[in-house]
Amino acid sequence: MRDGTIVVAGASLAGLRGAEALRAGGFSGRLVLVGDEPHLPYDRPPLSKHVLTGEIAPERTTLPGVGTLAAEWRLGTPAVGLDRAGRVLLLAGGERLPFDRLLIATGARARPWPEPAAAALAGVHTLRSRDDAAALAAALAARPERVLILGAGFLGCEAASSIRALGLPVTVVDPAPSPLAGALGQVIGGFVAGRMEGAGIDLRTGTEVTRLEGEDGRVRRARLADGGTIPADLVVVALGAVRNTDWLAGSGLDADEGGLSCDRACRALDEAGRPDDAIFAAGDVARFPHPLDGDRPVALEHWGNAVAQAAHAARAMLAGPEAAGPYAEVPAFWSNQFGLTIKSLGLTEGADAVAIVQGDPRSARFLAAYGREGRTVAAVSINAGRWLPAYEGAIREGAPFPPITGGADQPRPKPVPPGLPAPQPA
Amino acid sequence: MRVVVDLNRCQAYAQCCYAAPERFVLRGDEMLVYDPAPPEAERAAIDRAVLACPVRAIRVEPAAAEGTA
Numbered sequence: 001m002r003d004g005t006i007v008v009a010g011a012s013l014a015g016l017r018g019a020e021a022l023r024a025g026g027f028s029g030r031l032v033l034v035g036d037e038p039h040l041p042y043d044r045p046p047l048s049k050h051v052l053t054g055e056i057a058p059e060r061t062t063l064p065g066v067g068t069l070a071a072e073w074r075l076g077t078p079a080v081g082l083d084r085a086g087r088v089l090l091l092a093g094g095e096r097l098p099f100d101r102l103l104i105a106t107g108a109r110a111r112p113w114p115e116p117a118a119a120a121l122a123g124v125h126t127l128r129s130r131d132d133a134a135a136l137a138a139a140l141a142a143r144p145e146r147v148l149i150l151g152a153g154f155l156g157c158e159a160a161s162s163i164r165a166l167g168l169p170v171t172v173v174d175p176a177p178s179p180l181a182g183a184l185g186q187v188i189g190g191f192v193a194g195r196m197e198g199a200g201i202d203l204r205t206g207t208e209v210t211r212l213e214g215e216d217g218r219v220r221r222a223r224l225a226d227g228g229t230i231p232a233d234l235v236v237v238a239l240g241a242v243r244n245t246d247w248l249a250g251s252g253l254d255a256d257e258g259g260l261s262c263d264r265a266c267r268a269l270d271e272a273g274r275p276d277d278a279i280f281a282a283g284d285v286a287r288f289p290h291p292l293d294g295d296r297p298v299a300l301e302h303w304g305n306a307v308a309q310a311a312h313a314a315r316a317m318l319a320g321p322e323a324a325g326p327y328a329e330v331p332a333f334w335s336n337q338f339g340l341t342i343k344s345l346g347l348t349e350g351a352d353a354v355a356i357v358q359g360d361p362r363s364a365r366f367l368a369a370y371g372r373e374g375r376t377v378a379a380v381s382i383n384a385g386r387w388l389p390a391y392e393g394a395i396r397e398g399a400p401f402p403p404i405t406g407g408a409d410q411p412r413p414k415p416v417p418p419g420l421p422a423p424q425p426a
Numbered sequence: 427m428r429v430v431v432d433l434n435r436c437q438a439y440a441q442c443c444y445a446a447p448e449r450f451v452l453r454g455d456e457m458l459v460y461d462p463a464p465p466e467a468e469r470a471a472i473d474r475a476v477l478a479c480p481v482r483a484i485r486v487e488p489a490a491a492e493g494t495a
């Protein structure tokens with residue numbers, strides 16, 4: 001396909017990189033990007049890092065590539081529905097955008113605090129968008145007495161690190177036994193917990209906030225499941241993300257808050273599991289069969305996946321699914337927190353063993369490999385990113401665990417259970 | 427100008443920091459902090475940083491292109 005109309009729903013990282021890949025692949029027709037935010041595509045990773053510390057102003061994060069893209073923009077305009085049979089995207093305000101191909105890249109939003117009245121209290125924040133980060137940074141500038149962070153996943157930990165760096169008292173609560181337990185397991189999570197406490201974070205793992213209470217419309221305290229109370233005048237709710245698929249209700253596509261299902265060529269699947277040749281998905285919104293995990297459907301929240309999957313979807317749109325081949329990028333992400341650069345390759349989910357294969361946690365510079373049923377499935381580096389690429393081959397091939405690489409300086413790695421959550425029954 | 431660094435790819439080689447020390451800083455062991463919107467006047471230094479990066483992790487869009495969107 002070279003001309004016609006391609007519409008992109010969601011004007012952020014995946015939408016922009018997908019649109020660029022379409023142009024780079026020779027698409028010369030009409031290209032329209034629809035985004036509900038009023039902003040041009042911007043980069044989210046800085047929002048929980050240097051934007052919160054005040055080093056980067058939120059409006060400086062616009063992504064390179066927006067200026068040279070030959071496209072029409074519909075910003076501040078959510079897509080509200082999809083007429084699949086008629087191949088029309090319905091926009092708020094009534095515009096009907098006909099398309100030959102549609103790329104769905106509507107990403108995810110922050111999971112809100114479950115009790116709406118408490119979620120609406122002044123001082124209760126989530127962090128997903130540039131506007132969220134600007135609001136949170138402004139609230140931090142007013143020097144709250146204590147900041148409470150709900151959730152010790154990557155977002156909660158990064159926010160805790162940035163806010164602590166401002167010299168503010170920070171409490172982090174998570175029901176898991178350690179921070180990052182869901183993504184990295186308790187062994188590596190326990191190492192990060194030590195760094196958090198060393199930085200002066202009041203870390204409460206193994207307990208849960210059951211209620212947020214306010215006075216005069218402002219949050220004042222949180223009640224814990226174990227009966228305790230934490231006074232807090234600023235709360236960051238970091239309880240994970242919900243995929244933006246509500247607007248697809250009634251379209252017949254297989255979509256829910258866990259994602260929009262698609263096949264290996266990034267084609268969206270209908271409720272019967274049949275691919276729609278005109279509709280593709282990429283980025284955080286996409287749930288796709290991952291070859292590294294026996295084709296189990298996964299939905300990633302990784303910057304690198306948004307970029308690579310959008311490019312793959314663009315290839316499949318232009319050249320057809322066979323020519324594009326299956327999407328098989330090895331998942332990769334990074335995080336910066338508490339002076340650590342954490343980088344990951346592969347999928348840790350379901351791993352039954354972890355071993356430090358290079359370096360030493362005591363020097364805060366090491367690499368851990370994850371195994372599942374004797375095969376290498378993932379590797380995580382802490383301040384040791386240069387060692388990581390050497391493990392990509394072992395992960396791709398599912399090499400015996402622990403993997404042997406030329407660089408390994410631990411002659412006898414000692415695998416231990418990683419302390420990951422029990423695998424969900426399929 | 428607009429700048430983004432692919433921090434999956436970045437290996438903290440710090441070549442960008444030598445080329446444009448005002449806009450790229452390596453903190454701690456390997457955390458790269460950079461200015462995503464450097465002034466156009468520093469274009470030459472930023473371009474040097476792009477070329478110096480051994481893993482080609484830095485992407486730039488000059489201000490001239492920003493105006494169109």
Ligand SMILES: Cc1cc2nc3c(=O)[nH]c(=O)nc-3n(C[C@H](O)[C@H](O)[C@H](O)COP(=O)(O)OP(=O)(O)OC[C@H]3O[C@@H](n4cnc5c(N)ncnc54)[C@H](O)[C@@H]3O)c2cc1C
Pocket residue numbers: 009010011012013014015034035036037043044045046047048077078079080105106107108109127128129155244247282283284285300301302303304306332333334335336
């Ligand atoms: C604070 C923060 C820090 C992060 N840090 C890292 C990191 O260090 N490393 C890493 O690998 N990843 C990180 N990520 C994850 C990374 O930013 C995401 O994976 C990436 O943004 C996904 O891009 P996307 O385009 O798929 O989705 P999104 O960025 O979520 O964009 C989707 C866009 O679609 C819009 N939209 C939604 N519904 C509609 C609709 N109906 N109509 C029109 N538009 C709609 C949304 O408003 C949004 O603008 C971070 C994310 C956040 C929030």
Ligand code: SF4
Pocket residue numbers: 431435436437438439440441442443450458478479480481482483484
């Ligand atoms: S030169 Fe490249 S690899 Fe080195 S720190 Fe800069 S961006 Fe990272």
